[in-house]
Amino acid sequence: MSDKCNYFKELIKDDLAGELSRELQAELHEHLESCQACSREKDELARVFEMMDRVEDRPVPGHFFVYEQPRMSLLQMLKNLAPASRWAAAAVSAAFICMFGFVLMNVHIQYRDSSLLVAFGNPGSLQAEQFLQEKINNAVNDARAEDRVMISRLLEVQNQQVNAAFRNLNQKVDVGFNQLENRFADTVESSNRRLKNQMDLNILQYGEMMKAQQQTDLLKINNRLDQIVLEGRRRDTRNQTVLTTLAQYGITGSRSRGAIYD
């Protein structure tokens, strides 16, 4: 097996452990297709992982629990003793305190330790078990109540964040709208101005055109009028000639015409 394969053997292990990057995975797959030794190695290692997957967690045999018992004072401890032995105990502990102060310190610390009710495994008696169970139930209930408080607090925070985001967004939208409105007004005004200019220009051009047209028409009308006047004059002359001729033949007035045509 080459150095290259040693490199890939590590990649195989990383891959099975779920800690191989996508790029290296691709590189590994490419190698596995061409290298039988490595692909056999991979199968063998996969069986190790498969084996480990079969290991099941064991249930805990009991609960570890911290409970600080109320401290009992030395006086109370003495009171709990039988009256006869009380004074003896007091005397002994007084001597004890005087002589072995440092020992008492240790005792004190141990006492503090033993005030932690620490249970793991069988608590021993039914009473202790019930006590523990009650404590655990209380703890679980407390935890649930605490969860609810925590959830509502987190929701509040999330709400605040969302609302802040919304306010921010609203402001941005408002600004955007204002900008749009301004730009729109500008656009309308400028396009109006352009239109007006265009129309003015058009009107001017149209006026010019009309004026030219009118002049052409006027010229035509004048020409026509001239022609009509000439034609009228020509007819007048002809009529005059006819009248003169008729007068030579003694026919005058409108009757004569009737006479001719009758």
Next chain:
Amino acid sequence: MESVIPRQVNPAVFESSQESAWVRASQAGDNGAFNRLVLKWERKIYNLSFRMLRNPEDAADSTQEIFLLAFRNIRKFKQNSHFSTWLYRIAVNHCIDLLKKRPVAELTDDGDLEGSGLGIRASVTGTQEKDLFHDERQRKILDSLALLPADQRIVIELKFFQEETFDVISKILEVPESTVKSRFYAALDILKDRLSLRAEEIL
């Protein structure tokens, strides 16, 4: 505009903020909060102890001692990592300390474990054994783990059973990630060889 109210809290966010709240309360002297941390992690710690020590009684004792250590030192925890990382560090160190006090296990010719500490048979009687392992196969798999040196076994434990990443394991063990990886590779090679030796019994 109408605001949208999120109906669900991100579970990961919830869990981590809940846990750090418990840690803070524990540091302020709230035993109830510490008990909640215990309830959350006791199964993991007990099973870690069990797989490291290979004995239910030792595992229960070790779990108790680990939580007691955590309880006494919770004020020293600065919350600069996850609580689990800190707790695992205590657990791992405690288990390694216990293992160091035990005699070293030796492999006999037929591949069985011999030695007072690691072989389960040595510490419990035959009738107890049946109760302790509900499945003979589980015992065989755990036996194969017992072959590994403690430092490799810890890495296998954290990687396979506690499902931590190499990065987190290096923080728990306080060694470089490369060390974690090389221990993991070496452990896998040992397990692979052992498996090919006794595959028909284990699988």
